[in-house]
Amino acid sequence: MIYDGVELPRLLTRAKASEVLGIDRPTLDAWIDAGRLEVVRVNGTVRVLAASVADRMGEETPSRSNQEM
Numbered sequence: 001m002i003y004d005g006v007e008l009p010r011l012l013t014r015a016k017a018s019e020v021l022g023i024d025r026p027t028l029d030a031w032i033d034a035g036r037l038e039v040v041r042v043n044g045t046v047r048v049l050a051a052s053v054a055d056r057m058g059e060e061t062p063s064r065s066n067q068e069m
Contacts, residue, residue, distance in 0.1 A: 001054040011040065011047035020053055031056075 001008045003020050012020070017037070018028040028048075031037045038052040 001050045008050050010050050011042065012050055012053065014046060014048060017048035017053050021056060 001020075008016070008020070014025065014028055014032075018025050021028065023031075028037070032039055032046070032048070037056065038049045039046050040049065041047070
């Protein structure tokens, strides 16, 4: 996923994910709790999958081709 002309890593901090999505941190946390974003825990720290963020933004991802049928 590219953001501001830079390829993002596969795992994002919650701060970076909220910045990319243009939402505040409480909204991001609510989306995580509701299962709208996929996360993993790395040494007890929550990281958001960049593919999940891209999917929420409507970008093409392996789980969604975005091709019209």
